[in-house]
Amino acid sequence: MLVAQLAPARSATAPHGYWRRLLPLLATLACVTRIPSVARPLWNPDEGFLAVEARMLAHGGTLYDTVVDRKPPLVPWLYEAAFALCGSDSLTPVRVLALLAHLLTAVLLASLARRRWGDTAGRTAGALYLLASIGLNPEDAQAAGFEVFMLPFTAAAMWCADRRRLGAAGVAIGCAFLAKQTGGAVLLPVLWLCGTHRGGLLRLGLGLAAPLLCTAALTDPAGFLFWTVTGSGAYASFTGSELHVLVRGLTNSAILLAGCAGLLPPVVRVLRIARTGSVDLWLWLAASACGVLAGFHFFGHYYLQLVPPLALLATAALQILPRQRLVAAALTSVCCCALFLAWGLCAPRTELTHVQRLAQALADRTRPGERVLVWGIHPETYWLAGRLPATRYLTAGLLTNFSGGRDGPRVGERFAVEGAWPTFRREMAHRPPVLIIDDSRGRPYGPDRVPTLRRLLTEGYEETGRVDGAVLYTRLDATPPAP
Template identity: 45%
Template sequence: MHLPVFLREVWNADEAFVAVQARALDGGAGGFYEIVADRKPPLLPALYLLVHQLAGNATVWVMHGLALAAHLATALLLAAAARGRWGGRAGLVAGLLYVVGSAGLSPEDAQAANFEVFALPAVAAAVLLADRRRFAAAGGAAAVAALTLQAAGGVLLPVLWLAWRAAGRRGVLSAGGVFLAVVGAAAARVGWADFWFWVVFGNGGYTNVSGAWDRVALRGLGGLGIFLLANLGAVLLAGADRARRGRGDLWLWLVVAVAGVCTSLHFFGHYFLLLLPPVVLLAARAAATRPRLPLAPLGYGLTAAAVFVALALVWPAGKDRHAELVAERVRARTEPGAAILVWGMDPRIYWWSRRPAATRFLSAGFMTNFGGGRDASRVGERFAPEGVWRDFEADLRRRPPALVVDDSRGAPYAPDRIGRFHRYLLAGYRPVEVVDGSVLYARQPAAAGAAARLR
């Protein structure tokens, strides 16, 4: 189901984003949130960094292999959880439904080495460990999930439910205490202030949907529709189960997974992977009550997955081609090691140009609040998180880019709509080339002093 992951180096911008972060961390003096900024916890960037130190420019290819291993681990852990509760048939159903369901998204979401993919093994492990009354370890696994993706940390609630039912207050304190200790240790390692700002409190503007409710609703319904289309057999099987006992934690898990998908109100397709583990366990519970293996749901899941895998084989590479063309011209116009600035949303240009970013902010979205599923009503410098423009200016003063790539191509964050950045660009750079709609600006050394301030 996931062998197409090896058909291309980068499936989506998220992969390139974390790979560029790893490259910057490997060659820089400083830690996560200092050299690179992100709205995500630090665990997956740390894994990418480790792989980059071992594999260099083959980082993303290696991460694709690890993503495949993560899917397999999740399937096996869910199978073990189902088998422990309801027997071997339930375990087989859970594992198979996860494998086919995990391929049932847009190829850019299903085949990518995304945050969700690496969070789900810890999510499944947390529930399995709680089932086996290893509540401290379950809390630790839930913390690993949360440190990979904030929304995945919601698995702590079903873990606490299981701990309370099995061991009362002692179980809850054991699981909750270890969870808090692990998250607290990670926050201390990268810096308390930066951790809480970027992981929790600095995302208010990013999640605001003022003026875009219609777009948000359409994206949410569209993503849910694709998930249901791919997993209809599992969903119907779960709904056909008439037994009500022994599933309270699973329904709670499903509720927190839905909440996790909805948290940012951006509804990217890969978010919906969070729904899959509780759905397949609910389906496995239903399968255990039947006299025969439920071949129809399994057959439907396999058929749907085959369609999505076939899509991956022919999926167009339009964005890849654009980024490759721009990166090629960047390499031609700059020396190795020369810093560049890409004013856009796609860090693939950084990755393929093999040039370091001049700033810790790898997309213009940090400075403008632009993001998927939003219109121009809340895009602009005044909607950026507090302190971002100050840090952006400090980065550019410390490391003025030799080349600026305006990759906005008419988007709401185009330089002529962001006065502060537009003045910076005009003061220190001149346009030298247009590549597939992107404008390359070369630095004018005589104007470097004027260009150093974003005013």
């Protein structure tokens, strides 16, 4: 009897008004869960990095040459397009796109669940995803980051594979990778769904290769390969700050467990009594977990990719449990969502306030068009100040490997991205910044541990002020801006 219940139960009839009723509800829920996203100009350095990249691209920069990042190009291009249409002074257009990305993910999950288990399951999957998608630290859940734009493509890959549209599934996997490398993890469950389908692997492979090859051709193929795949060995190393990274991983895991408190009990209960039969969903969850582990950094926004498979697994489990379990899961998810919404609206703005003060000092002491250097991990300072960076390396992390929270023995010039320091020296010699802000504030990438930066400051700059612990250095031959 139980095995029969676990078999996919499709809707006998498809009411014409199903999506007409469900889409407005999901759209409203998506808007409500994203209310905190507009409560501040930006949420984390990733948004700042992307905003500065987009401005550099708009000013004639070339991706993976004069504009560099360890991430694929899809999200920087998205920011650039949004800025071209709506201006670059606000991230609101990008936040709207992020909201639409979450809504599209919810709709695809609802469609998957409805096809397998019926109309009620479709509504359940879409709603549970949106409620749980903010179950992280607000700076991870509310930001318009890489993972947000990766999720619709991973969901689309599963949706297409479930319908044996394997060429389209391959294209979706390729686009997920182009949003963030770990998006490619969805290939594992898609391969399972592909099975022994005649010609399926060929169509899947061709679909996967198409967006990757096109992107490599649009950028620099060697640079694209280096910055997205081969050039991050030191960044992905496990050594350095093991205890710090472990604590971060456990903390963010605990936050996600709290955010998914409505999803996990039905899954655990069903696991105790029977197999759910949804092997592809378990593979999706396992592959996504590997994506979280990749690089051993455990940032909170990495955990977003676990939410879609968890929402579908919870939906599958609720199909064989009494109806009161569905009500309990929904109420628990709503309560957790309300708590995270309150957290997002009341979260402290300590680092943002610091960066805003730095940006104001930068704008006051330089003219528009003058190049500056912010030596730290807050590239958003450039964007808030309306100034272009003097180097393609927007954070000290790319030049010292502090990116990702590494410290101690794994931070220094010798751990930088290959070839970064010779390029940095050429940039400083060709077009030295009129102002340098040392925002290291005692961290292990300060000038006392970076000889090249220390020599640059000693030979051509003088200290002219301090802001919140950051030190301002003005070039000796620089003309001060008019008051």
